[in-house]
Amino acid sequence: MNSHDDELIKKLNLTAVKIRKHIIEMLYRAKSGHPGGSLSAVDAIVTLYFHHMKHNPKKPGDPNRDRFILSKGHAAPTLYAVLAECGYFDLKELKRLREINCMLQGHPVSQHIPGVEASTGSLGHGLSFANGAALAGKLDKKKYNVYVMLGDGETDEGQIWEAASAASHYKLDNLTGMLDRNFLQIDGHTEDVLRLESVRERWSSFGWNVIEIDGHDMQQIANAFHGTDGHEKQPSMVILNTVKGKGVSFMENNVDFHGVPPNELEYKIAMEELDVLQRKLEDAQ
């Protein structure tokens, strides 16, 4: 296991709080959007962009960049907040999420938003798209890696399993999947809606290298990506055990916040909670 220093982990945790505050702010202003799955996805995406991936916000089209594809496109606020904090575009854009005549669409659009790799929002496409980017990398003998985040509910889609077969068939070891395993989708618990277990065995039986970690532990996340990058001849799937709505007490594990934004009171409480968390992290050794 590669151990990362405490300073780095602290920095990542603080960045994650900042992103969570952006998300709450954005959704409150937009009066629509998806808090639950945006919040559960934060820590892994923060680790990718602020620590692990090779990328340059000044050169979003660099052919040698690592690529991240958000297949669960409804977590767009997380991606937008991360891209803005990285410097792909002005933080001011975040205030105008989902507004007319503005850049940030309800779901990611590759054409108009710097740093967004794929247009997503219709579930089940992103892994196939990532396969394409990984195949191109192999063909061009480039060193970049491709990362793709899937929602757990999203893996109900048949196309995911077509893509799972193809990635394994083509030995796409430059591809790392991230499964946001928060156990909730719109209609309820994933195991009640359409059983997914055993998730781990499913992916490994499709020929994937599977790692299962706490999806909110920066140390574990950083170690997992470090491990999958070096893994050969197989694609890797990092199962991120996460909490839907993570970071805001009343949103955690609450399916009602899948696609409903906070009202004014909820917004205030959520921001206060995140402020408290931020101060706690800042004060920590």
Added chain:
Amino acid sequence: MSKEMVNPRIAYGETLIELGKKHPNLVVLDADLSKSTKTIMFAKKYPNRFFEMGIAEANMISTAAGLASCGKIVFASTFAVFATGRVYDQIRMDVAYSNANVKIFATHGGISVGKDGASHQMIEDIALMRVLPNMMVFAPSDATQTRRIVECMASNYGPMYARVGRANAPLIYKKDDLKEVKIGKGIIIEDGDDISIIACGTMVDHALDARKLLLKEGIKTRVVDMYSIKPIDKKLILKCAKETNAIITTEEHSIIGGLGSVVSEILAEEECPCKFKRMGIRDIFCESGEPKDLFAKYGLSANHVVKTVKKMMK
């Protein structure tokens, strides 16, 4: 005189090989039908740039978009029925909405698929593809034009769809007679001032046959090959409306949403009324049978074109 028959699918395969040399960034995908679509010809020549995706068309289309995002010119092929309806959402999101440089080249379009029956006779593909923003749509009429259109698809950026039939097709253009095709243009193959027949795909040949029969009776038809359905040659359509007494469209496709719809939309909107008739599959599923019998039963033979023209002349 018997017609020279060439299969447009073979023309596609041969052109891919030529383009593979010209464009090192051109890749080809197929969904377990490479022997039928003829992408196998490219696969043999450039095995590392060919990706067999198996019977998984949705994955093929989204993967094509991923490859295109890395600078590849991507041709994805399968039968028209699987290349459009089955993967509509993938094309909509990953190809059209993303304005990806993906070229969907479908074979086995229309009823001339024949004996496989209605399950495999795609008569809605042009309609499905042309409603997508950014998407360009082509229906070449013979092997030579197929070559030119495939070249055109490779050298122009953007999402494009083209369909050809399964069967051998009479050669309408000699190779040297058609050096290039232009996106958004139609071709007047034979001129006349009585009635314009605007056709695409296999129906161009039927229209030419009909023209010969009608000439014997002194009726001079203009035959237009409207291979570029989106964008379409609006100027030429309006010219036909002004210069001839009526327009007939004919296509191996449903009368709803295809070439006939495009032409009628333009005529109506440009306030350029003229007598007008759509020929196509009249909102039904067809059946198994020999292509010539199907054309005869479902109203798309040269004789049907003759009858329709005569009716319009009255």
